[in-house]
Amino acid sequence: MSTSTLNAQTRAFGLSVAITSIVSALLVIAKESNEDTLLKFMKTVTPHHWITHGLFNLILFVALGLILAKSNNGQGPALDDDKLINVTAGGFLLSCFIIAGFFLIGG
Amino acid sequence: MTLAILLLHALTGMLFILAAGFVFVDTLNASAANLERIRSMSRLAAGMLWLTYFIGGYWYVVNYAPEKAFILKGPWTFSHSFFMETKEHVFLALLLLGTFLPIVATNDIPNSPAARKFMLWTSALLLLVGFGLDGAGAIISLGAKVALLPAVGG
Numbered sequence: 538m539s540t541s542t543l544n545a546q547t548r549a550f551g552l553s554v555a556i557t558s559i560v561s562a563l564l565v566i567a568k569e570s571n572e573d574t575l576l577k578f579m580k581t582v583t584p585h586h587w588i589t590h591g592l593f594n595l596i597l598f599v600a601l602g603l604i605l606a607k608s609n610n611g612q613g614p615a616l617d618d619d620k621l622i623n624v625t626a627g628g629f630l631l632s633c634f635i636i637a638g639f640f641l642i643g644g
Numbered sequence: 645m646t647l648a649i650l651l652l653h654a655l656t657g658m659l660f661i662l663a664a665g666f667v668f669v670d671t672l673n674a675s676a677a678n679l680e681r682i683r684s685m686s687r688l689a690a691g692m693l694w695l696t697y698f699i700g701g702y703w704y705v706v707n708y709a710p711e712k713a714f715i716l717k718g719p720w721t722f723s724h725s726f727f728m729e730t731k732e733h734v735f736l737a738l739l740l741l742g743t744f745l746p747i748v749a750t751n752d753i754p755n756s757p758a759a760r761k762f763m764l765w766t767s768a769l770l771l772l773v774g775f776g777l778d779g780a781g782a783i784i785s786l787g788a789k790v791a792l793l794p795a796v797g798g
Contacts, residue, residue: 541758542755544751546747547748547750551744551748551762553740557740561733587704591739594737594740618762622761622762625762625765625766626765626769630769633737636734637734640726641726
């Protein structure tokens with residue numbers, strides 16, 4: 538039985554922010570490290586790889602959020618509130634550091 | 645026209661930062677009296693962020709290439725290779741967090757310590773990273789400027 542005071546959408550989309558942010562940061566490394574394959578492919582999907590990247594993020598974020606909101610009998614992910622806040626903020630910050638670190642070293 | 649688009653991007657970005665700051669301060673004093681205002685300002689912050697994304701994204705995709713070429717020939721190549729590359733990709737994650745803000749605001753913030761804490765963390769991160777990206781934008785503009793300036797004493 539969950540004792541959380543947060544609604545299912547907050548729990549689900551919070552976790553979705555963390556997961557999607559990190560996946561997005563890893564996609565940055567993957568596409569910039571594979572210009573002839575992945576980056577080239579992303580440029581064929583839309584006029585610019587950045588648009589493809591943004592669309593990918595948005596679809597993943599919404600899909601994950603909607604799926605996770607239905608988990609745990611409709612209560613959202615079974616995570617302690619404090620842990621959920623840490624995971625959301627930590628995931629977002631980690632993605633920022635991964636991206637900045639990659640371009641700091643690569644640039 | 646292209647400069648107007650760029651200025652509009654900076655303007656909506658600043659309005660987003662202001663709205664996120666407003667949400668942070670209002671949440672510190674959350675009560676039944678200001679709950680609707682917190683929710684409205686959260687939606688405004690998300691709306692401004694999306695507007696910033698579309699305006700800046702249009703400018704980046706359509707108009708940035710010549711400026712990038714100038715920057716890469718100038719002395720501040722890092723303004724593109726680090727600041728622009730980081731900015732354009734961190735922005736995508738910021739967009740998700742900004743979209744999340746009105747979702748957190750649907751909770752009972754005055755009576756839920758967890759919801760209040762989540763609102764404070766979310767709005768604070770939006771504020772701080774928003775400021776960082778705003779500063780990165782200024783450095784990118786300076787990168788183009790120094791590339792176009794005649795060499796001093798040359």
